[in-house]
Amino acid sequence: MTTPLDSKDPVQLTQALIRCPSVTPEEGGALTLLADILETAGFTCHRMTFSQAGTPDVENLYARFGREAPNLCFAGHTDVVPPGDEAAWTSPPFAAEIRDGILYGRGAVDMKGGVACFVAAALRYIAAASSRRGSISLLITGDEEGPSINGTAKVLDWLAARGETLDACLVGEPSNPLALGDEIKIGRRGSLNGEIKVAGLQGHAAYPQKAENPVPKLARIIDRLSTATLDAGSPRFEPSRIVVTVISVPNTATNVIPGAARALFNVRYNDLWTRARLEERIEAIVSDAAREVDARFELSFSGTGDVFLTEPGPLVETMADAVAAATGRRPALTTGGGTSDARFIKDHCPVIEFGLVNRTIHQVDEHVALADLETLTRIYEDFIARYFSAA
Numbered sequence: 001m002t003t004p005l006d007s008k009d010p011v012q013l014t015q016a017l018i019r020c021p022s023v024t025p026e027e028g029g030a031l032t033l034l035a036d037i038l039e040t041a042g043f044t045c046h047r048m049t050f051s052q053a054g055t056p057d058v059e060n061l062y063a064r065f066g067r068e069a070p071n072l073c074f075a076g077h078t079d080v081v082p083p084g085d086e087a088a089w090t091s092p093p094f095a096a097e098i099r100d101g102i103l104y105g106r107g108a109v110d111m112k113g114g115v116a117c118f119v120a121a122a123l124r125y126i127a128a129a130s131s132r133r134g135s136i137s138l139l140i141t142g143d144e145e146g147p148s149i150n151g152t153a154k155v156l157d158w159l160a161a162r163g164e165t166l167d168a169c170l171v172g173e174p175s176n177p178l179a180l181g182d183e184i185k186i187g188r189r190g191s192l193n194g195e196i197k198v199a200g201l202q203g204h205a206a207y208p209q210k211a212e213n214p215v216p217k218l219a220r221i222i223d224r225l226s227t228a229t230l231d232a233g234s235p236r237f238e239p240s241r242i243v244v245t246v247i248s249v250p251n252t253a254t255n256v257i258p259g260a261a262r263a264l265f266n267v268r269y270n271d272l273w274t275r276a277r278l279e280e281r282i283e284a285i286v287s288d289a290a291r292e293v294d295a296r297f298e299l300s301f302s303g304t305g306d307v308f309l310t311e312p313g314p315l316v317e318t319m320a321d322a323v324a325a326a327t328g329r330r331p332a333l334t335t336g337g338g339t340s341d342a343r344f345i346k347d348h349c350p351v352i353e354f355g356l357v358n359r360t361i362h363q364v365d366e367h368v369a370l371a372d373l374e375t376l377t378r379i380y381e382d383f384i385a386r387y388f389s390a391a
Helices: 010-018 030-040 112-128 152-162 214-227 275-293 314-327 370-390
Strands: 044-052 055-065 071-077 102-104 135-141 168-171 183-185 190-199 241-248 260-269 296-305 332-334 351-353 367-369
Touching: 010 030, 010 102, 010 112, 010 370, 030 044, 030 055, 030 112, 030 135, 044 152, 055 152, 071 112, 071 370, 102 370, 112 135, 112 370, 135 152, 168 370, 183 314, 183 351, 190 214, 190 275, 214 241, 214 260, 214 275, 260 275, 275 296, 314 351, 314 370, 367 370
Parallel strands: 071 135, 071 168, 168 351, 183 332
Antiparallel strands: 044 055, 055 135, 102 367, 190 260, 190 296, 241 260
């Protein structure tokens, strides 16, 4: 006989979610599992699938307990990156095996463990509170590890169209580098992608004078971009940096001078820049370098999120107090790392991030300590209680 799932136990719930093979964009049963648990606990659940041409359809979940303000939202995702070579895992990536106090599986940290901890914390808080005010909601997407087009951003648009507001949001991404209590993320750098195409004239490598080689011209531009100093950082953010990530030409023959060369780059930028000003600066760098070598080029940009900062205040301090109470340490307030769905949420309400230890995210044998799952659940439960008591 199957033992019933204890939804207030973050270990059991994390195991159950890991066993749902929800590799982006597949739902894999993870959102169905959460909706069943939350509806049983009295949450009103909305399942929604969003589509856009050229991207996969994505299922999402919004669940809310209560109707009054303030609405404290938890945001996260149940989609995971592929496990890679499954033979390299010491146990199957979706088996959710426990060995020596450690739970192994794809998504254990990023971020089914965090989702499970918040669900368990919310259910414990609801069961224990003699009187409650406000609402608890969860915004869970299946699109964070993918294009991030048919997920959180569109759920937020759906909420706005309904006239439903979020007053504060906690994103449960794994935010701690070494141990629970290390960091609360209160902002993220902006992310800007760029593409440079340099035109040339194809020809034989034995007769370079009859061709126009775009490769050294592109190399000069890349050198100028890679060595450019954008700024020295700001009080809350590290320096902005341009990182070239791809160089390619449309041929593989060693005796052919290509007719074009291409490079892709990414910029993680701080609050000293707006996207428009940053694009102008990069275009100036590229143009100056192109003039040095008489290069004909095309430059284009794309991006997925601007820089943002949630200034320290009641929301940040409430989480810091809950973390300190459980771990005995005051977390640092940071803005480093990659991007997250907080970049969409920041336009709707104040948002912070706090979750599990991120050392093994996206790796073979991704894992989480059982003790960390319980500690994070206690932190979340305390955070919820503190938030509503101060509201």
